[in-house]
Amino acid sequence: MVPHLTTALSGPLLSLEKRMLSDIPKIEHWFRSQWLEYASPFYASVDLRNSGFKLAPVDTNLFPGGFNNLNPEFISLSVQAAQVAVEKVCPEAHHLMIIPENHTRNTYYLRNVVELVTIMKAAGLDVRVGTINPEITEPTTFETHDGQKLLLEPVVREKNRVKLNACTVDGVDLKAFDSCAILLNNDLSGGVPEILKDLEQDLIPPLHAGWHVRRKSQHFAAYNRVVADFSKLLEIDEWLLNPYFETCGEIDFHARTGEYCLALKVEELLAKIKIKYAEYGIKQDPFVIVKADAGTYGMGIMTVKSPEDVRDLNRKARNKMSVIKEGQQVTEVIIQEGVYTFESINDAVAEPVVYMMDHFVIGGFYRVHTGRDVDENLNAPGSHFVPLAFEKPCTLPDCTGQPDTVPNRFYAYGVVARLALLAAAIELQENDPLNH
Amino acid sequence: MVPHLTTALSGPLLSLEKRMLSDIPKIEHWFRSQWLEYASPFYASVDLRNSGFKLAPVDTNLFPGGFNNLNPEFISLSVQAAQVAVEKVCPEAHHLMIIPENHTRNTYYLRNVVELVTIMKAAGLDVRVGTINPEITEPTTFETHDGQKLLLEPVVREKNRVKLNACTVDGVDLKAFDSCAILLNNDLSGGVPEILKDLEQDLIPPLHAGWHVRRKSQHFAAYNRVVADFSKLLEIDEWLLNPYFETCGEIDFHARTGEYCLALKVEELLAKIKIKYAEYGIKQDPFVIVKADAGTYGMGIMTVKSPEDVRDLNRKARNKMSVIKEGQQVTEVIIQEGVYTFESINDAVAEPVVYMMDHFVIGGFYRVHTGRDVDENLNAPGSHFVPLAFEKPCTLPDCTGQPDTVPNRFYAYGVVARLALLAAAIELQENDPLNH
Numbered sequence: 001m002v003p004h005l006t007t008a009l010s011g012p013l014l015s016l017e018k019r020m021l022s023d024i025p026k027i028e029h030w031f032r033s034q035w036l037e038y039a040s041p042f043y044a045s046v047d048l049r050n051s052g053f054k055l056a057p058v059d060t061n062l063f064p065g066g067f068n069n070l071n072p073e074f075i076s077l078s079v080q081a082a083q084v085a086v087e088k089v090c091p092e093a094h095h096l097m098i099i100p101e102n103h104t105r106n107t108y109y110l111r112n113v114v115e116l117v118t119i120m121k122a123a124g125l126d127v128r129v130g131t132i133n134p135e136i137t138e139p140t141t142f143e144t145h146d147g148q149k150l151l152l153e154p155v156v157r158e159k160n161r162v163k164l165n166a167c168t169v170d171g172v173d174l175k176a177f178d179s180c181a182i183l184l185n186n187d188l189s190g191g192v193p194e195i196l197k198d199l200e201q202d203l204i205p206p207l208h209a210g211w212h213v214r215r216k217s218q219h220f221a222a223y224n225r226v227v228a229d230f231s232k233l234l235e236i237d238e239w240l241l242n243p244y245f246e247t248c249g250e251i252d253f254h255a256r257t258g259e260y261c262l263a264l265k266v267e268e269l270l271a272k273i274k275i276k277y278a279e280y281g282i283k284q285d286p287f288v289i290v291k292a293d294a295g296t297y298g299m300g301i302m303t304v305k306s307p308e309d310v311r312d313l314n315r316k317a318r319n320k321m322s323v324i325k326e327g328q329q330v331t332e333v334i335i336q337e338g339v340y341t342f343e344s345i346n347d348a349v350a351e352p353v354v355y356m357m358d359h360f361v362i363g364g365f366y367r368v369h370t371g372r373d374v375d376e377n378l379n380a381p382g383s384h385f386v387p388l389a390f391e392k393p394c395t396l397p398d399c400t401g402q403p404d405t406v407p408n409r410f411y412a413y414g415v416v417a418r419l420a421l422l423a424a425a426i427e428l429q430e431n432d433p434l435n436h
Numbered sequence: 437m438v439p440h441l442t443t444a445l446s447g448p449l450l451s452l453e454k455r456m457l458s459d460i461p462k463i464e465h466w467f468r469s470q471w472l473e474y475a476s477p478f479y480a481s482v483d484l485r486n487s488g489f490k491l492a493p494v495d496t497n498l499f500p501g502g503f504n505n506l507n508p509e510f511i512s513l514s515v516q517a518a519q520v521a522v523e524k525v526c527p528e529a530h531h532l533m534i535i536p537e538n539h540t541r542n543t544y545y546l547r548n549v550v551e552l553v554t555i556m557k558a559a560g561l562d563v564r565v566g567t568i569n570p571e572i573t574e575p576t577t578f579e580t581h582d583g584q585k586l587l588l589e590p591v592v593r594e595k596n597r598v599k600l601n602a603c604t605v606d607g608v609d610l611k612a613f614d615s616c617a618i619l620l621n622n623d624l625s626g627g628v629p630e631i632l633k634d635l636e637q638d639l640i641p642p643l644h645a646g647w648h649v650r651r652k653s654q655h656f657a658a659y660n661r662v663v664a665d666f667s668k669l670l671e672i673d674e675w676l677l678n679p680y681f682e683t684c685g686e687i688d689f690h691a692r693t694g695e696y697c698l699a700l701k702v703e704e705l706l707a708k709i710k711i712k713y714a715e716y717g718i719k720q721d722p723f724v725i726v727k728a729d730a731g732t733y734g735m736g737i738m739t740v741k742s743p744e745d746v747r748d749l750n751r752k753a754r755n756k757m758s759v760i761k762e763g764q765q766v767t768e769v770i771i772q773e774g775v776y777t778f779e780s781i782n783d784a785v786a787e788p789v790v791y792m793m794d795h796f797v798i799g800g801f802y803r804v805h806t807g808r809d810v811d812e813n814l815n816a817p818g819s820h821f822v823p824l825a826f827e828k829p830c831t832l833p834d835c836t837g838q839p840d841t842v843p844n845r846f847y848a849y850g851v852v853a854r855l856a857l858l859a860a861a862i863e864l865q866e867n868d869p870l871n872h
Contacts, residue, residue, distance in 0.1 A: 024557070024560060025530055025531070025557075025560055025561055025562035026530070027560070028519075028559070028560020028561070029528075029529075029530050029560065031560070032522070032523055032527045032528075032560070033527070033528070035523070036527055073509070074512065075832065076510065076513055076828075076829035076831050076832055077512055077513060077516060079829075079831045079832065080513060080516055080517065080796055080831065081516065083464075083796070084520055086468070087468055087471070091468045091469070091472055092465075092468075092469075093465075094461055094462070094465050095461075121460070121461075121835070122831055122832050122833065123464070124460060124461055124463070124464020124465065124467070124468070125461055125464070126461035360516055360519070392512075393512035393515075395512050395515045395516065395558055396511065396512055396515065396558050397558065399557070
């Protein structure tokens, strides 16, 4: 089952997809040359929005947490890509410690960790899961929503290394564990914990990929450059792949400072979008999304259709916007062109999420959401989306088929997701403390 | 459906598979370090024989011709691996010319070429198929057994390059085609054709991978070294993975010279195998396979159970042994320990064939053969095997399952096939004229 595009796919996107299909060798050649220049992140997921007239990334996650939502039929693609990634990053490694998020009550997230362990084991590593959650002081087995077991062991620090102690679990003796490589599945929203600072071990991805350093605006600034290049190659209007954005720093939602900047930027952006909508004959109302520049987990996000919307925020809205994950205060926001989601299944809106390992598209899923509208963020707290795994891989376009057939739509997703991945690679390279 | 092992899997192989399962990280780490040292062939297939007490490669093909027999569900694994291979060998290439075998009447082989084209296109290259068959003087569309179309265009030589001329086929204009990379799916049994000599373009695999240069005995000599290393790592008896072999040069089956050498080597080998059979309590009769050292396509192959069998060859047998593909005379033979095939489906013997692209196992199939016996070669002319695609990838061992479950048996196949691939990599490096 694949979401239905509620707008007939006859507008700009159809011609864009046609262009992508006829230019596959050009596109792939271009990507190959880019990956010779930039090192791909170890893994990533990209949230896309497909409005039928526009296909764009809205978020790029360097600590993807939904491996459990991928089609289990194609897990071998993840394993193969993980082998490539390991060969590049740590070919000498025997062992791999995975450090996940601290929220152990989310049994779906735990299932993601189980899946990641499975993939990395099949890729040929000896894998154990270390937790930096201070509440877990001894090896503890957790159960996922579907009854799988996951052993979390407290990470211990010894000089400049983190390790796992020897222990006995369910009668099985586990040796002490010291890995030269550590895979982070923790986005460091709350900053780098003391225990992970100044390690001599390889952290994958590196610490500066964490949300304590990353800014969405930096990512999309890099994306601007990537898409400008790519659009030139394909001779297309880059707006079809790229949402406009602006930023405001120095915002304090409680003290109500910075509201003027916000309203002004909202107004400017809406005006720019209006021009594009007119150019392409799009009847919908333009809207923008205001979100924390360092944010994640869909917290601190607001849909805005007029500058008035941000001038008169009530207390509740201000509270909602001011704090994101791990209690971090929001002081910088990104104002991004909203992209309608015109994909739906049984009246529920659906948003594609594409997964990549190294620079390979390994699959994806739709966030299917009954309680949300076409202009709302689908990755929000309490947003109980239903994952719908992509039926097929994204790497098998059918050049003899129509551009809107499933394999071809998936190919287009994969192309746009890889553009965002490339932007993340550039962003990471530019943020690398070793380059400064 | 998976072939049934007719011998209960309780002998040495079971303990070998157990060892492989418990040592996955060690095995994969070892392979990673090997691939840092040796460049993998672009692609390969390995014929295995599984006797329940022994799992060994019997032939390694560097121009695999059965991509059509792989499970179409997992073609994306081939595409991903092909992307890696292209990135290594010719990242700058836009175009790829594939040069297949000349036998255009084998519609199953043509189907293999169609599949290879599909894979390489999806990997992002602009692909055309050039033929060096002198009978094809203009672009000609062939049809496969299942109704797919394949356009073969005659290769033209211009100075030190081969190209395809511009042409119009079915009303479609095709531009002239000049690719910096050429993928050979032609094993060069008859020597390197003039048109392919001294090209400035990259031939993949290189010319010295052709059967005009390769010798099975060189391959298995390299395999000896690979398996010795690997067996040390796993602390196992290498005989479980390695068939004994000997060679005789200067044989002329018609003039009946060299028969003495052959009979002697057969006798010695049978004696060595007998000792091993006794050690492992194996009740079957040892046998050896005599085949052309430069042979392929299963021509010039004989099952031998006693030195007498080769001393009194009748005219028919001598004729059969003396000529292989493309009418080449056989003067060197390899005498290899025969490995019983104790896998079967509905009373038909089945032999696994594992496919690899770059150093990744991308799938495989069983040659299922009703008309042959457990000690006969299944890849022979007129050998109308039925291909049975592997149901699942070979990269997802189930460590919680029994060693003889399907994913675990497939994993073992993949390990042994990769050992043979590594031997081929060493062999190619040693035969590289640039290294001499």
